[in-house]
Amino acid sequence: MWSFETDPEYQKQLDWVAQFVKDEVEPLDYLGVEAYNTRDERRNRAVRPLQKIVKEKGLWACHLGPELGGKGYGQVQLALLNEILGRSHFGSIVFGCQAPDTGNSEILAHYGTAAQKEKYLKPLLNNDIVSCFSMTEPQGGADPKVFTCRAEETADGWVINGEKWFSSHAHLASFLIVMAVTDPQAPPYRRMSMFIVDAETPGIEMIRNMPVGHHARPGHAHLRYNNVKVPKDAMLGQRGDAFVVAQTRLGGGRIHHAMRTIGQAKKAFDAMCERVLSRETQGTRLSDKQMVQEKIADSWMEIEQFRLLVLQTAWKIDRYKDYMKVRKDISAVKALMPKVFHDVAARALHLHGSLGVTPDMPFAEQVIESFHMGLADGPTEVHKVTVAKQVLRDYRGTNDMFPTTYGPYRREEAIRKLGDLIETQVAAE
Numbered sequence: 001m002w003s004f005e006t007d008p009e010y011q012k013q014l015d016w017v018a019q020f021v022k023d024e025v026e027p028l029d030y031l032g033v034e035a036y037n038t039r040d041e042r043r044n045r046a047v048r049p050l051q052k053i054v055k056e057k058g059l060w061a062c063h064l065g066p067e068l069g070g071k072g073y074g075q076v077q078l079a080l081l082n083e084i085l086g087r088s089h090f091g092s093i094v095f096g097c098q099a100p101d102t103g104n105s106e107i108l109a110h111y112g113t114a115a116q117k118e119k120y121l122k123p124l125l126n127n128d129i130v131s132c133f134s135m136t137e138p139q140g141g142a143d144p145k146v147f148t149c150r151a152e153e154t155a156d157g158w159v160i161n162g163e164k165w166f167s168s169h170a171h172l173a174s175f176l177i178v179m180a181v182t183d184p185q186a187p188p189y190r191r192m193s194m195f196i197v198d199a200e201t202p203g204i205e206m207i208r209n210m211p212v213g214h215h216a217r218p219g220h221a222h223l224r225y226n227n228v229k230v231p232k233d234a235m236l237g238q239r240g241d242a243f244v245v246a247q248t249r250l251g252g253g254r255i256h257h258a259m260r261t262i263g264q265a266k267k268a269f270d271a272m273c274e275r276v277l278s279r280e281t282q283g284t285r286l287s288d289k290q291m292v293q294e295k296i297a298d299s300w301m302e303i304e305q306f307r308l309l310v311l312q313t314a315w316k317i318d319r320y321k322d323y324m325k326v327r328k329d330i331s332a333v334k335a336l337m338p339k340v341f342h343d344v345a346a347r348a349l350h351l352h353g354s355l356g357v358t359p360d361m362p363f364a365e366q367v368i369e370s371f372h373m374g375l376a377d378g379p380t381e382v383h384k385v386t387v388a389k390q391v392l393r394d395y396r397g398t399n400d401m402f403p404t405t406y407g408p409y410r411r412e413e414a415i416r417k418l419g420d421l422i423e424t425q426v427a428a429e
């Protein structure tokens with residue numbers, strides 16, 4: 001049974017969300033306040049009342065199960081919601097489902113002690129605090145096997161030493177989830193463990209805090225952990241289980257990025273359509289020119305294809321309830337996302353001419369953001385490798401000189417099977 005329809009009751013809620021985001025949330029993007037800075041009173045004055053409305057509407061943190069105060073929405077429902085929230089930097093903040101806090105809260109919910117849940121998870125779920133995921137190292141992110149940041153066991157806990165790179169929101173976070181080598185002699189995927197580190201712990205040094213692009217605010221930290229002491233129960237999951245723990249957050253994280261990216265791509269597309277219907281050159285509107293029409297058509301088709309793949313992947317996650325079974329699809333979505341976003345945003349930028357390259361329009365930032373989508377949570381190439389490996393599992397090679405689709409073989413086979421029926425024609429050829 002195939003259906004591409006949204007339940008009418010849920011559609012009503014989505015319509016409310018779309019209007020609310022347009023009228024109340026998108027304006028926040030223009031106030032110059034940091035979406036994640038929960039310590040900024042100006043930000044809180046603008047954001048808290050909107051979060052209150054969302055809570056009253058029962059739409060707060062819908063990705064969470066009811067035991068954690070959410071609605072337990074499946075991924076399809078979340079996809080339809082997130083593609084609206086993705087239009088604004090504040091969308092997911094106002095609705096309590098922002099990365100990387102969603103993934104970090106999943107880790108804490110799974111592996112945290114009761115005390116850690118009380119101290120960190122509760123305020124995180126309420127957006128009273130934000131968090132940081134500190135995994136990538138300066139010498140390489142795509143291959144975690146080269147990580148060297150070390151956690152050594154002592155009588156009463158662990159001591160962490162080493163550097164981390166692009167730890168987003170470290171300057172605002174109340175705690176960091178840190179991946180560190182505990183067992184250097186173990187096989188590569190058993191060498192590391194995951195730790196929760198309170199941001200106030202002595203020894204966390206911020207070497208630099210980097211922006212993305214030229215004009216953005218710094219937010220991605222190069223950190224050095226200098227003899228950072230954490231207690232025994234700071235280890236999340238079992239010793240050597242860092243990759244297992246990381247997977248808890250990555251499956252959901254990747255597909256949620258994709259859902260929000262649909263919103264951003266549509267935002268660029270909407271602006272592009274308005275522009276080509278408004279601007280005239282050489283006596284006709286841009287929309288009358290075929291090369292412009294091609295850009296509109298390509299953009300619409302690419303967004304629709306991508307959206308269908310995201311929704312189908314979301315549906316499979318709901319159906320199988322096992323990210324590993326949907327690995328190929330999630331990697332495909334992750335690999336496709338930066339390309340669709342980049343191409344649509346670049347066309348929107350181009351069709352706005354010189355105005356398009358200025359910070360007065362969102363496109364230059366979106367183009368850079370598309371590269372963020374292609375790097376964070378693993379570069380595109382790595383995900384394409386996953387897709388290819390998974391796809392090829394369903395195929396077998398042949399030892400024959402010629403492929404099984406070789407025409408003479410197929411013809412021989414066809415004659416064996418059907419030759420009697422069409423004897424005269426075969427003989428005549």
Ligand SMILES: Cc1cc2nc3c(=O)[nH]c(=O)nc-3n(C[C@H](O)[C@H](O)[C@H](O)COP(=O)(O)OP(=O)(O)OC[C@H]3O[C@@H](n4cnc5c(N)ncnc54)[C@H](O)[C@@H]3O)c2cc1C
Nearest residue numbers: 133134135136140141142166167168372375376377379381
């Ligand atoms: C905006 C942003 C936010 C981020 N936030 C965080 C965060 O909060 N926490 C965190 O831990 N990390 C974060 N990262 C880091 C991100 O996970 C890494 O950038 C990513 O894993 C790639 O690592 P790298 O930058 O070291 O690039 P490298 O590993 O050096 O890779 C560079 C390039 O080499 C190519 N490449 C790599 N591997 C392969 C391969 N197997 N086959 C073919 N080509 C390959 C790709 O083109 C790749 O882009 C963030 C990154 C960005 C851009």
